[in-house]
Amino acid sequence: MYSQGLIGADGSTNETEEFLAAFQARIDAEEKIEPNDPMPAGYRRTLVRQIGQHAHSEIVGMLPEGNWNTRAPSLKRKAALLAKVQDEGGHGLYLYSAAETLGVSREQMTEELISGKAKYSSIFNYPTLNWADMGAVGWLVDGAAIMNQIALCRCSYGPYARAMIRVCAEESFHQRQGYEIMLTMCNGTKAQKDMAQDALNRLWWPALMMFGPHDGDSAHSEQSMKWKIKRFSNDALRNKFINATVPQAEFLGLTIPDPDLNWDDTLNNGAGGYVHGPIDWDEFWRVVNGDGVMNRERLAARKRAHDDGAWVREAALAHAEKRAARMAAE
Ligand code: BYC
Numbered sequence: 001m002y003s004q005g006l007i008g009a010d011g012s013t014n015e016t017e018e019f020l021a022a023f024q025a026r027i028d029a030e031e032k033i034e035p036n037d038p039m040p041a042g043y044r045r046t047l048v049r050q051i052g053q054h055a056h057s058e059i060v061g062m063l064p065e066g067n068w069n070t071r072a073p074s075l076k077r078k079a080a081l082l083a084k085v086q087d088e089g090g091h092g093l094y095l096y097s098a099a100e101t102l103g104v105s106r107e108q109m110t111e112e113l114i115s116g117k118a119k120y121s122s123i124f125n126y127p128t129l130n131w132a133d134m135g136a137v138g139w140l141v142d143g144a145a146i147m148n149q150i151a152l153c154r155c156s157y158g159p160y161a162r163a164m165i166r167v168c169a170e171e172s173f174h175q176r177q178g179y180e181i182m183l184t185m186c187n188g189t190k191a192q193k194d195m196a197q198d199a200l201n202r203l204w205w206p207a208l209m210m211f212g213p214h215d216g217d218s219a220h221s222e223q224s225m226k227w228k229i230k231r232f233s234n235d236a237l238r239n240k241f242i243n244a245t246v247p248q249a250e251f252l253g254l255t256i257p258d259p260d261l262n263w264d265d266t267l268n269n270g271a272g273g274y275v276h277g278p279i280d281w282d283e284f285w286r287v288v289n290g291d292g293v294m295n296r297e298r299l300a301a302r303k304r305a306h307d308d309g310a311w312v313r314e315a316a317l318a319h320a321e322k323r324a325a326r327m328a329a330e
Contacts, residue, residue, distance in 0.1 A: 013041045027228050032158040035101035043227055046220060047157050048104050050229065055095035056113045056120035060298050062088045064128040065137060073131060080177050081134060087170045094163040101159045114303045122284060123210050125292030126203065132185055132192075136199035138178015140207040140245070146171045147241040148211065156228040179248065186252045193253070200249065201257045208276065209284045211238040217281075239267075242274045 023040055026033065033039055062085050069085065072078035096106050112118035123141055128134065149168050155161040185192040212218055212234040224230040232240075242261075249256050260277030267273035286292065 015040055024226075027156050027226075030228075031156075032161065033156050034158045042223070043229075044102050046224060046227070046229060047160065048099055048102050050220075050224075051095055051099040051102070051160055052104065052109050052112070053119045053121075055092045055099060055109065056118055057124065058088050058092035058095060059113070060120045060124045060302065061141075062092075063298055063301055064124055064126070064294075065134060067128050068131065068134050071131070072134075077134075077181070084138070084174050084177060087174065091163075091167045091170070094167065095160075098157075098159040098163045110306060114299060114306055116290060116299055119288060121210055122287045122292065123203075123206050124298060125287045125294045126206050127294055129202075130195055130199070132182070132195035132199035133203070135178050135181030135185060135196060136203045138174050138176075139182050139248070140178075140200075140203050141210070142171050142174040142178060143245060144207050144210045144241050146175060147237050147244070151231040151237065154228070154231055160229075182252055182254075186254065196252065197254050200254050204257050205279065205283075206287075208238055208242070208279055209287075211235070211241070213281065213284070214279075238276075239273055242276055243268075246274055 019038070020040060023038070023043070033043070065081060065088075066085050069078065069082055072081050096109060099109060100106060109118065113120070123144075128137065146168055149164050149171060152164040153161055153168060155164065182196050185196040212221075215221060215233045215235045218234050221230060221233050225233065246256055246261070258277045260275075262275045263272060264275050265272045267275070287295070290296075
């Protein structure tokens with residue numbers, strides 16, 4: 001059993017029906033899968049893909065907000081923003097570590113990011129143009145991230161699920177931090193409230209796109225839900241997010257930029273829910289495939305950071321070699 005779940009050089013696997021059924025039975029029984037457990041190659045591949053993309057999103061996600069660290073309007077705002085951006089870096093590191101437990105190296109993942117081969121969340125390819133965007137990013141982007149990640153705390157893969165618990169605690173603080181910026185601006189001057197509305201107008205649709213394509217167009221959802229990597233479909237989470245966020249916009253006195261947004265009493269077993277207007281999927285795929293406003297700049301910034309850090313990696317290696325030589329001599 002333990003030798004199964006391996007991928008041959010030609011991409012084939014040696015998985016028997018019995019092996020796959022035994023694995024599915026563990027998933028169905030809500031057992032957590034741990035790094036040394038046997039697992040189908042497809043399960044491992046899906047996790048490496050998703051956790052890798054998630055890690056990259058956290059790391060690239062530091063850039064749009066890092067852009068405002070030097071221009072925060074007060075010391076208090078600056079301290080909170082710095083801490084938030086550092087938290088995102090920490091999330092990236094937990095996630096790279098979780099992916100490493102599946103046999104992929106951090107170097108390989110980094111190479112795939114800076115070469116443009118790996119995906120990361122589309123949302124981070126939009127620019128942050130003014131201070132209100134810091135409020136809207138915290139409120140909407142971290143809000144969408146939590147909606148997705150709360151479900152991931154129950155992911156069947158143990159290291160990913162455990163990483164998500166701490167990430168969610170921090171993201172929920174980030175969301176409140178963003179909402180509080182929006183609240184302050186909406187209670188400020190007319191110009192400030194207009195900035196808040198403008199940020200919502202620009203970031204609403206990209207935030208909805210964070211949840212991925214509609215269920216019928218989502219290549220991986222069905223299998224990922226069967227393996228309990230995903231607990232909810234893309235549309236289900238998007239709808240939960242809209243239902244939670246519209247009342248928050250109303251409290252701010254802001255208008256959701258969707259003329260087709262409608263309440264439907266019959267949804268969610270009679271509890272009701274919003275129905276949203278059409279999402280521009282052409283824009284989504286353009287951004288995902290590298291042609292958004294900020295894609296090139298984001299990758300260039302990551303590459304620059306990697307190149308600038310070369311001396312640290314070299315020094316750490318030289319130190320490790322010196323230490324090993326000293327230990328060998330003792
Ligand atoms: N952007 O079959 P589907 C954060 C890709 S960071 C780009 O539905 P899946 C934060 C998808 O990868 C938030 N690509 O895929 C950080 C797939 O392509 P491949 C990041 C997207 O995996 C700093 C293809 O489209 N959160 O929280 O079943 C500051 C087909 O999609 C996107 C996560 O990564 C997108 N929006 O479902 C603030 C959460 N959507 O791989 C906040 C973990 C889809 O076949 N990830 N694609 O080439 C997930 O939950 C799932 O991977 C997704 C997509 C729901 C995103």
